[in-house]
Amino acid sequence: MTEPEEKLGSEVHPAATLLPWYLNGTLREEERQEVARHLRECQPCRTELDELSRLRQQVKAAYADLPGLSPQAFRSVMATIRDERRSQPERQRVFRWERAESSSWLDALDRWLRPMFAPRWVPVLASTLIIGQLALLLWVAGQEPAIAPRNIPTSTDGVVSRGIPTATARYRVAFQETAPEGKIRTVLHDIGGRIVDGPSPDGFYTIEVPASDQALLEKQLESLQRQADLIRSVERLKS
Amino acid sequence: MDTTHEQNIVEVQIMAAVASGDTQAFERLYHVYEKRVFQYVSTFVRDQTVAEEIVVDVMVAVWRGACTFTNTSRVSTWIFGIARHKAIDALRKVIRSEHESMALDNVAHLPNPAEGPVESIDRKQVAALTRQAIAKLSREHQEVIRLAFFEDLPYEEIAILLGIPVNTVKTRVYYAKQQLKQQLDRLLSRESVP
Known part of the structure; x- marks a missing residue:
C-alpha cells in the first residue's frame, strides 16, 4: 500500500x-x-x-440490466479446461490453507514427492524398479549356499571366520618363554584357532578351534605336541 | 452474520471443489461470476470484445489457481483481484500499441444499451441514466461504486483489492457517491426540461 x-x-x-x-x-x-x-x-x-x-x-x-458474456466465452473457457485436464489428469489440487493446517514433516515429504509422480509413466517405472530389485534379491539369496561353505574354516582353508562355529574344541596351551610372537601367530593360523582366554598365572592360554571333525582334532593335537620348541605344554579341554 | 458472508461460505466450498478438479463446481462458479467479472472489467476497458477475452483469461486463471486460494479474503475479492490485474495489463497493452497518452481514467466507459431519448422516467430509464452518470465518473470512482454498492464488498476487502489504505477506501467511496449524485441530478434535470 x-x-x-x-x-x-x-x-x-x-x-x-x-x-x-x-x-x-x-x-x-x-x-x-x-x-x-x-x-x-x-x-x-x-x-x-x-x-x-x-x-x-x-x-x-x-x-x-447490462448484458453479460456471450455463450462463446463459456465454451472457450471450458474447452481450455478440458484440454488441460486431458494433459494433466492426475494433477493434485489442494487448497493452500488446507496445506497450512497439516504441517507435519510427513505432509511436507508428501508434498515434495507427489509432483514427481505426476507424469503417467512414473508409477509404471517405479513398479518396474521395485519388481526388479525383488528379483535381484531373490537371485542373490539363491546364490548364498554356494558361498556360505567358504566361510566355514577347514584344515585346508587359509581364511578363518571370526564368527563362532556351531561346534568348537578347546586346547590349554603354554608357550615357551622364548617363542616369538610371529611363530605363535603362525601356529594359531595353521589350526584355525583363536585365543579366547589367558594367560593364567601359570602362563596357560585357552585356544578355541573349529571342531567339525574329531580325527582332525587328534591330528592337530599331535602336531601341537610335536612343536616343543614353541609349545611347553598342550592338552585338549573337555567340552 | 451478513448475507454476503454466508454467500462467501458457500463460495469457499465451491472453490474447494474446483481446487480438487471438479468441473461442475467450476461451471457453477463461472455462472455466478461471468457477468460480474465482465462488467467489472468493463470499467477498465472500452472494447467489449477485449473485455470478453479478459474474462475468459480470468476464468481460466481461476480454474488453474483455485488451489492457491488462501481463504484470507472473500472468493469475490480474490476473483476481482485477478480480473483487475488482467484488465490493467490489457489496458496498458492497448495504450502502448495505440501510442495513446491518455490517462487510464479516460479510457473506462460503461456500456449503455439505452442512451436514446427518454420519454418518461421509469425504473428502466432511471437505470439507464444511472449508467450514463456512472460512465461520467473517473475510473477509480466507477470502480469503488461498483465494489461497494453492487458487489457489497466490505471496505477492508476493497482496500486489499485496490492496494490502498482503508481510510482511502472510505474517503473515495464518499466522494464517488457525491460525484454520482451530482451527475445524476444534472442528467435528471436535463431529462425533465420539456
Missing part, C-alpha cells in the same frame, strides 16, 4: 463514511452499533443514509 491516504474534510462525520457498508451489512458488530447510535442523533446522516440507499438501488438496477 504505497498510495497516500486520501483525506476527508473536517465537516464530514466519520460515521457518514461508514454508511455504504452499514447499508450492505458488512460492518463489524461494534461499528454497526456505533453508526446506529450516531444515526439516532444526527439528522444530516439520516438524510445521507436515505440518499445512499436510493443510489445503491439505482446502481444495482443499472448494473443488473
Whole structure:
C-alpha cells in the first residue's frame, strides 16, 4: 500500500463514511452499533443514509440490466479446461490453507514427492524398479549356499571366520618363554584357532578351534605336541 | 452474520471443489461470476470484445489457481483481484500499441444499451441514466461504486483489492457517491426540461 491516504474534510462525520457498508451489512458488530447510535442523533446522516440507499438501488438496477458474456466465452473457457485436464489428469489440487493446517514433516515429504509422480509413466517405472530389485534379491539369496561353505574354516582353508562355529574344541596351551610372537601367530593360523582366554598365572592360554571333525582334532593335537620348541605344554579341554 | 458472508461460505466450498478438479463446481462458479467479472472489467476497458477475452483469461486463471486460494479474503475479492490485474495489463497493452497518452481514467466507459431519448422516467430509464452518470465518473470512482454498492464488498476487502489504505477506501467511496449524485441530478434535470 504505497498510495497516500486520501483525506476527508473536517465537516464530514466519520460515521457518514461508514454508511455504504452499514447499508450492505458488512460492518463489524461494534461499528454497526456505533453508526446506529450516531444515526439516532444526527439528522444530516439520516438524510445521507436515505440518499445512499436510493443510489445503491439505482446502481444495482443499472448494473443488473447490462448484458453479460456471450455463450462463446463459456465454451472457450471450458474447452481450455478440458484440454488441460486431458494433459494433466492426475494433477493434485489442494487448497493452500488446507496445506497450512497439516504441517507435519510427513505432509511436507508428501508434498515434495507427489509432483514427481505426476507424469503417467512414473508409477509404471517405479513398479518396474521395485519388481526388479525383488528379483535381484531373490537371485542373490539363491546364490548364498554356494558361498556360505567358504566361510566355514577347514584344515585346508587359509581364511578363518571370526564368527563362532556351531561346534568348537578347546586346547590349554603354554608357550615357551622364548617363542616369538610371529611363530605363535603362525601356529594359531595353521589350526584355525583363536585365543579366547589367558594367560593364567601359570602362563596357560585357552585356544578355541573349529571342531567339525574329531580325527582332525587328534591330528592337530599331535602336531601341537610335536612343536616343543614353541609349545611347553598342550592338552585338549573337555567340552 | 451478513448475507454476503454466508454467500462467501458457500463460495469457499465451491472453490474447494474446483481446487480438487471438479468441473461442475467450476461451471457453477463461472455462472455466478461471468457477468460480474465482465462488467467489472468493463470499467477498465472500452472494447467489449477485449473485455470478453479478459474474462475468459480470468476464468481460466481461476480454474488453474483455485488451489492457491488462501481463504484470507472473500472468493469475490480474490476473483476481482485477478480480473483487475488482467484488465490493467490489457489496458496498458492497448495504450502502448495505440501510442495513446491518455490517462487510464479516460479510457473506462460503461456500456449503455439505452442512451436514446427518454420519454418518461421509469425504473428502466432511471437505470439507464444511472449508467450514463456512472460512465461520467473517473475510473477509480466507477470502480469503488461498483465494489461497494453492487458487489457489497466490505471496505477492508476493497482496500486489499485496490492496494490502498482503508481510510482511502472510505474517503473515495464518499466522494464517488457525491460525484454520482451530482451527475445524476444534472442528467435528471436535463431529462425533465420539456
